[in-house]
Amino acid sequence: MEKNEAAGRLEQLKELINRHNYYYHVLDNPQISDAEFDRLMKELLELEKLYPELVTPDSPSKRIGGMPVSSFQQVKHLVPMLSLENIFAESELKDFYRRIGRVFKTGVISLVGEPKIDGLAVSLYYEDGVFKRGSTRGDGYTGEDITHNLLTIRSLPLRLKEDITAEIRGEVFIPRKDFLLLNKKRESQGLPHFANPRNAAAGSLRQLDPRIAAERPLDAFIYSLIALSGTKELSTHWDSLQYLRELGFKVNDNISLLNGLDEALEYCRLIGARRPELPYEIDGVVLKVNDLERQRQLGHTSRAPRWAAAFKFSSEEGISRIRDIVVNVGRTGTVTPVAVLEPVLIAGSVVKRASLHNEDILKEKEVLIGDEVVVHKAGDVIPEIVKVLKEKRTGKEETFSMPTICPSCNRGLTRLEGEVALRCVNPACPAQLIERIKHFASRGAMDITGLGDSLAEQLYVSGLVKDVGDLYFLKKEDLVKLDRMGEKSAENLLEALQQSKQNDLFRLLVALGIRFVGERAARILALHFKNLHRIASATFEEITMLEEIGPKIAISLQEFFKQQETKDILQKLEMAGVNFSLLEGNKETAADNSFKGLTFVLTGALTNYTRQQAKELIESKGGKVVNSVSKNTDYVLAGDNPGSKLDKAKELGIKILSEEDFSRFSNRKT
Ligand code: IVH
Numbered sequence: 001m002e003k004n005e006a007a008g009r010l011e012q013l014k015e016l017i018n019r020h021n022y023y024y025h026v027l028d029n030p031q032i033s034d035a036e037f038d039r040l041m042k043e044l045l046e047l048e049k050l051y052p053e054l055v056t057p058d059s060p061s062k063r064i065g066g067m068p069v070s071s072f073q074q075v076k077h078l079v080p081m082l083s084l085e086n087i088f089a090e091s092e093l094k095d096f097y098r099r100i101g102r103v104f105k106t107g108v109i110s111l112v113g114e115p116k117i118d119g120l121a122v123s124l125y126y127e128d129g130v131f132k133r134g135s136t137r138g139d140g141y142t143g144e145d146i147t148h149n150l151l152t153i154r155s156l157p158l159r160l161k162e163d164i165t166a167e168i169r170g171e172v173f174i175p176r177k178d179f180l181l182l183n184k185k186r187e188s189q190g191l192p193h194f195a196n197p198r199n200a201a202a203g204s205l206r207q208l209d210p211r212i213a214a215e216r217p218l219d220a221f222i223y224s225l226i227a228l229s230g231t232k233e234l235s236t237h238w239d240s241l242q243y244l245r246e247l248g249f250k251v252n253d254n255i256s257l258l259n260g261l262d263e264a265l266e267y268c269r270l271i272g273a274r275r276p277e278l279p280y281e282i283d284g285v286v287l288k289v290n291d292l293e294r295q296r297q298l299g300h301t302s303r304a305p306r307w308a309a310a311f312k313f314s315s316e317e318g319i320s321r322i323r324d325i326v327v328n329v330g331r332t333g334t335v336t337p338v339a340v341l342e343p344v345l346i347a348g349s350v351v352k353r354a355s356l357h358n359e360d361i362l363k364e365k366e367v368l369i370g371d372e373v374v375v376h377k378a379g380d381v382i383p384e385i386v387k388v389l390k391e392k393r394t395g396k397e398e399t400f401s402m403p404t405i406c407p408s409c410n411r412g413l414t415r416l417e418g419e420v421a422l423r424c425v426n427p428a429c430p431a432q433l434i435e436r437i438k439h440f441a442s443r444g445a446m447d448i449t450g451l452g453d454s455l456a457e458q459l460y461v462s463g464l465v466k467d468v469g470d471l472y473f474l475k476k477e478d479l480v481k482l483d484r485m486g487e488k489s490a491e492n493l494l495e496a497l498q499q500s501k502q503n504d505l506f507r508l509l510v511a512l513g514i515r516f517v518g519e520r521a522a523r524i525l526a527l528h529f530k531n532l533h534r535i536a537s538a539t540f541e542e543i544t545m546l547e548e549i550g551p552k553i554a555i556s557l558q559e560f561f562k563q564q565e566t567k568d569i570l571q572k573l574e575m576a577g578v579n580f581s582l583l584e585g586n587k588e589t590a591a592d593n594s595f596k597g598l599t600f601v602l603t604g605a606l607t608n609y610t611r612q613q614a615k616e617l618i619e620s621k622g623g624k625v626v627n628s629v630s631k632n633t634d635y636v637l638a639g640d641n642p643g644s645k646l647d648k649a650k651e652l653g654i655k656i657l658s659e660e661d662f663s664r665f666s667n668r669k670t
Contacts, residue, residue: 003054006047010054013044017060018158025154025219026250057130058159062151065214072144072208075135077123078167079226082140082300084286084310088658089604089642090265093287096309097261100289103298108260109289112237113267115254116284116310117221118348119173119201122150128230129163131156136205149205149213153220157248164230168249170222174201175280176345178217183350196348197281222249223286236290254278257290268311276317276374281348284312312607313640316347317376317386325356325369325400329408331435331513333424337362337402339373339385346377354383358420359402366390368397406431427565433467434460436513440468444519445511446503449496450489458482467565468511469572471497501576504583505532508573512566515556520620523591524548525557532570532580536561595623595666599632603646604639606659617666629654637662 001009017040024030024037041060048055055061087093100109121137134150135143150156153172174182174197182200183193194200204216225231225240234240238257245251254271258264268285275282289295289307298306324340337356344351354375356362365388367373372392377383405412406424408431413422424432434457441451451471459465464478474497479490509522509532517525528546529535535557543554560566574580600618602611602625609617614637615625629636629648636649637657649656657665 001047001050003051006051007054010044010047010051010059013040013047014056014059016040017044018058021060021154022157022248026157026248057132060158062158063154063214065152065210065212066148068209068211069145069148070208072146074142075123075133075138075145076142077135077138077140078125078228080140081121081123081137081143081169082304084308085304086284086658086660087309087311088640089638089646090268091642091646093265093268093309093311094261096287097264100298100307104294109294110236110260110291111258111264112241112288112290113256113258113264113271114223114286114288115252115271115278115282116286116312117171117173117252118198118281118283119171119220120198120205122146122170122172122205122220124150124156124168124170125166126160126168127165129160131158144206146205148210149207152210152214153218155219155250160247162230162247164247165228166231167226167228168222168244169224169226170220170249172201172205172218172220173197173280174204174217175219177279180343180345180350182217193350197345198348219280220250221252223252235292237288237292237295238290240292258287272313275313276319276346281345282313284310286310317374318344318346318351319389320344320351320373320375322367322369322371322373322385325362325367327403327407329406329424329429329431329435331432331439332515333426333429333432335402335406335413335422335424337400339367341373341375344375346375346383349377351375351377351383354385356385359422360420362400362402367400368393369400370394370397408432427563430460437465437468437471439513440471440511442511445513446500446507448493448500450493451496455482455485455493467569467572469569469576472501472573472576472578501578503579504586504588505530505579505581506588508532508578508580509535512560512569514560516553517556518616518620520591521549521553526582527591530582536570591622592620593622595621598623598634600625601627601629601633601636601645601649602639603636604642606637606639608659608663614662621666 123135125133134147135145137143179197204213222244241251256267271285287309295307320341322339326338328336328338339354372389374386375383376386409426409429411426415422437456438453441448476490506522506526540554618625629645633654635655635657638646
């Protein structure tokens with residue numbers, strides 16, 4: 001083909017391909033088949049190969065991922081990329097609205113509500129309608145040039161419908177479904193999983209080689225326009241979002257124009273309810289003053305605009321199906337039913353199992369195998385089943401009943417008086433022994449690096465370790481015979497075991513897994529008795545004399561040390577040279593008393609802790625948690641949707657901590 005003719009055809013092809021790309025990736029409404037699209041693309045690539053001088057910046061061939069860059073260039077943002085003020089409760093949203101209302105002294109303020117996409121902020125520079133450069137947020141003032149990677153995102157237009165010059169802002173993300181597929185693919189390639197879609201998106205954009213980004217299912221929603229020249233006159237944020245859509249950008253469908261506070265509150269609730277079903281992850285709602293002139297009048301602080309706020313959601317729910325119900329035997333013999341789920345992405349991690357707690361809860365929730373269920377996850381906590389979607393039942397679901405014998409040792413299960421849980425009381429039950437080995441080696445206990453769950457299981461099943469005492473008699477020649485255990489890993493494990501012998505007494509106490517003896521009790525006991533033998537022979541009175549140590553712990557300790565199994569294990573540990581004494585002057589042992597004398601009240605739902613965990617954390621530092629707010633309360637920890645306790649606290653002028661404040665506070669004080 002002659003060059004002239006080729007140029008003409010290339011123009012046609014570019015226009016066609018970009019148009020169909022738009023139909024497919026922005027409108028989600030393809031007009032031609034994939035094969036037809038590929039044919040057009042192939043023709044374009046061939047012509048461009050013949051006449052490289054005809055390649056333009058808006059050619060769809062740019063999407064494939066060109067040459068790697070050698071480093072990331074710095075890009076100065078024309079307007080700083082600020083962050084947002086976070087709001088965790090409806091009462092704080094009311095405060096935000098009132099604050100704005102005071103400035104304008106008018107009744108109703110119009111806001112725009114947008115889902116807060118959990119991805120990465122990017123800034124895109126278009127010159128005369130053509131994509132020129134794109135960058136990360138960086139420190140808000142200067143970011144890194146990631147144009148080469150952004151070009152690969154199919155939903156970002158290379159050429160706009162109008163020849164404007166503007167800086168455009170949006171969020172790059174990976175859709176939930178694509179994320180699960182991406183991890184599956186990585187698994188089959190022997191590559192490690194990405195922790196969550198956000199990390200995967202960030203990792204993809206921070207590559208020097210754009211061919212990597214081109215293979216990742218990146219997508220982008222656009223939420224802001226900084227007009228420089230040639231743009232339409234706009235007076236509201238809402239209009240600018242519509243305009244961005246007209247220009248060819250993907251603007252979220254769940255945005256909404258909100259008239260006043262009530263509609264804003266309603267919107268937050270609505271999006272919160274819709275969150276589990278959205279095909280992408282969000283972590284809240286962004287509320288922005290609609291009138292652009294008012295935005296300018298309100299201005300911004302050094303950190304965030306005064307005209308916007310992020311209403312953050314806390315824990316999250318997802319929808320899945322119960323594939324099976326199995327029972328799990330814990331280290332103390334407690335038998336709990338566990339739902340095996342179809343993997344579902346919730347709040348940034350893949351959930352495959354959910355605890356059903358005990359038989360009573362199983363019955364109360366009427367859970368069947370095959371049921372579609374709503375799963376709830378809060379922070380690092382074990383996910384739970386909130387409710388069964390009974391209307392989705394097909395009749396093929398199956399009932400589950402708790403076993404009467406232990407699935408691990410086949411002994412009959414018992415229900416101890418006053419307890420809801422079924423228990424396997426066989427001290428030689430393999431499942432319990434394995435759980436005890438896992439616990440012994442865990443981070444909060446002896447902290448034996450390299451001895452994770454699957455190795456603990458292998459060690460037990462192979463017969464090398466029957467109880468934790470045997471760990472210290474392992475030999476390299478035995479270890480290397482295990483699956484996936486090389487010389488180096490065996491040596492490392494032996495070294496970690498050797499090191500753990502020098503641990504302080506409190507760690508050993510935790511590691512032995514005595515019922516009711518958690519970290520705080522272990523520290524108190526270690527500090528007082530100074531030696532394991534003295535704890536073992538202490539009388540009930542000597543133990544209960546200690547502050548914070550009650551009769552429940554004392555009875556449990558005496559029961560534990562009385563048993564022959566315990567005596568055998570302690571003998572092995574002592575023979576191996578495991579330290580049984582308090583390491584005087586060891587800073588680690590001293591109980592953390594940073595909250596001593598402080599009283600906390602918890603209200604609302606927290607993101608990173610359950611109520612129970614927050615309570616334990618406070619108590620582990622010597623603080624107290626009480627139920628109601630009074631003038632004796634020192635702090636109120638307020639989560640999402642706090643109750644009247646928050647109002648009461650405000651009335652009494654008590655310090656209120658958000659979850660973020662609390663995390664900072666508890667870390668600083670350690
Ligand atoms: S507006 C000055 N709108 O949230 C206003 N941000 O916590 C700046 N984000 O850095 C942002 N979805 O990465 C805005 N619809 C949305 C958003 C959104 C997600 C992110 C963005 C920003 C962060 C602030």
